[in-house]
Amino acid sequence: MIDRGYHGIYGGAFLPEILVATFDELETVFRQVKADPAFWQEYVTLMSTYSCRPTPLTFAENLSRHFGGAHLYIKREDLNHTGAHKANNVMGQGLLVKRMGKTRVIAETGAGQHGVATATMAARFGFQCTIYMGEVDMERQRPNVFWMERLGAEVVPVREGTRILKDAINEAFRDWVSHMDTTHYVLGTACGPHPFPEMVSYFQSIIGQEARRQILEREGKLPTRVYACVGGGSNALGIFSGFMDDPVELVGVEAGGRGLHSGQHAVRLCSPDASVGVAQGYKTYFLQDADGQMKETHSVAAGLDYVGVSPILAHLKETGRVRFEAATDSEVVEALALTIRAEGVIPALESAHAFVQAFMEAPSLTSDDILIINQSGRGDKDIFTVADALGDENWKRFIGSKAAQYAVE
Numbered sequence: 001m002i003d004r005g006y007h008g009i010y011g012g013a014f015l016p017e018i019l020v021a022t023f024d025e026l027e028t029v030f031r032q033v034k035a036d037p038a039f040w041q042e043y044v045t046l047m048s049t050y051s052c053r054p055t056p057l058t059f060a061e062n063l064s065r066h067f068g069g070a071h072l073y074i075k076r077e078d079l080n081h082t083g084a085h086k087a088n089n090v091m092g093q094g095l096l097v098k099r100m101g102k103t104r105v106i107a108e109t110g111a112g113q114h115g116v117a118t119a120t121m122a123a124r125f126g127f128q129c130t131i132y133m134g135e136v137d138m139e140r141q142r143p144n145v146f147w148m149e150r151l152g153a154e155v156v157p158v159r160e161g162t163r164i165l166k167d168a169i170n171e172a173f174r175d176w177v178s179h180m181d182t183t184h185y186v187l188g189t190a191c192g193p194h195p196f197p198e199m200v201s202y203f204q205s206i207i208g209q210e211a212r213r214q215i216l217e218r219e220g221k222l223p224t225r226v227y228a229c230v231g232g233g234s235n236a237l238g239i240f241s242g243f244m245d246d247p248v249e250l251v252g253v254e255a256g257g258r259g260l261h262s263g264q265h266a267v268r269l270c271s272p273d274a275s276v277g278v279a280q281g282y283k284t285y286f287l288q289d290a291d292g293q294m295k296e297t298h299s300v301a302a303g304l305d306y307v308g309v310s311p312i313l314a315h316l317k318e319t320g321r322v323r324f325e326a327a328t329d330s331e332v333v334e335a336l337a338l339t340i341r342a343e344g345v346i347p348a349l350e351s352a353h354a355f356v357q358a359f360m361e362a363p364s365l366t367s368d369d370i371l372i373i374n375q376s377g378r379g380d381k382d383i384f385t386v387a388d389a390l391g392d393e394n395w396k397r398f399i400g401s402k403a404a405q406y407a408v409e
């Protein structure tokens with residue numbers, strides 16, 4: 001396995017002996033379905049009847065006028081069932097689980113979005129479901145924990161390490177080692193050991209296929225640039241894949257947190273704080289210290305603060321095919337507020353990172369240029385963070401009165 005799944009020097013599968021047969025089986029099934037056009041059709045039909053595919057490509061007329069340069073389009077992954085592109089990956093993996101005849105799924109989650117999507121898929125297909133979540137993230141994302149439990153999932157708090165996403169991933173692998181016969185691990189992004197990066201990107205490529213077709217129908221030409229936020233890298237690879245062989249500039253935007261020099265960010269591909277290493281079963285850029293210990297990450301967007309990044313993106317950075325930038329927390333909140341007000345759409349904080357960079361670049365281009373921004377998810381889940389960041393006094397009063405009400409009860 002270690003010889004397979006390389007993208008340049010990145011990727012591979014660094015596995016304990018006991019998991020090798022399971023990964024072999026997964027790779028075999030994945031190869032079979034990739035070669036089977038009926039499988040892709042089954043997937044597209046499922047996504048168009050259970051989720052909202054094809055998602056629209058919206059012309060952001062007011063923002064385009066506001067910046068006075070390029071025409072801005074928004075790819076609306078927020079309109080997927082469960083509110084983000086995560087649905088594309090989990091429903092695809094659900095179909096694979098059915099093919100493998102397994103009955104239980106497990107997953108890790110940080111922001112909770114992938115956990116909710118996986119629990120939804122499990123409910124739909126009738127699988128048992130266990131979600132691993134760092135204790136700290138469980139506190140930050142209580143509404144998502146509530147929904148996962150209602151959907152029938154067992155949510156297991158992870159108390160190891162720093163009690164966030166990377167610790168939840170370790171715990172999910174531990175579970176998998178003991179239950180390989182019945183269980184599939186639904187990894188949530190284009191990271192981890194081979195074949196996960198390729199498999200997740202394959203399901204997410206539906207975004208790029210649609211976006212390319214839609215912009216050609218609408219404008220009769222390709223965009224100048226495509227922007228996407230980068231956590232693990234799945235929404236970015238999904239939309240980029242539609243334009244990989246075209247003369248289109250691809251821009252990935254990472255979480256700049258409190259600034260590139262603050263040490264409080266999650267920038268792996270355009271910061272000297274990250275270096276190449278092997279962890280969690282694959283080789284890529286990690287935010288790690290000289291001894292290989294993972295550093296703490298920070299972002300206003302819980303879905304972007306991961307220490308590693310897709311090995312496919314690491315390779316695309318090296319070849320120069322994708323340009324990487326970083327947006328800070330405060331830039332993100334500002335871009336979010338403007339987008340909500342100007343267009344009446346509410347991007348997730350994660351997605352708003354891509355908006356920041358497009359807004360910075362649009363004014364220096366002309367109306368012949370088209371920029372597509374991938375709105376990977378919707379922002380309803382961020383109400384606590386955004387209301388805090390904007391200092392909304394009425395919201396504080398509302399939460400205060402709810403807290404008082406529960407204290408009395």
Ligand SMILES: Cc1ncc(COP(=O)(O)O)c(C=O)c1O
Pocket residue numbers: 084085111113114188189190229230231232233234235236302303304348350351376377378
């Ligand atoms: C809405 C949204 N966008 C983006 C991401 C980042 O993930 P990825 O880089 O795999 O697209 C997340 C992760 O939770 C998310 O919830």
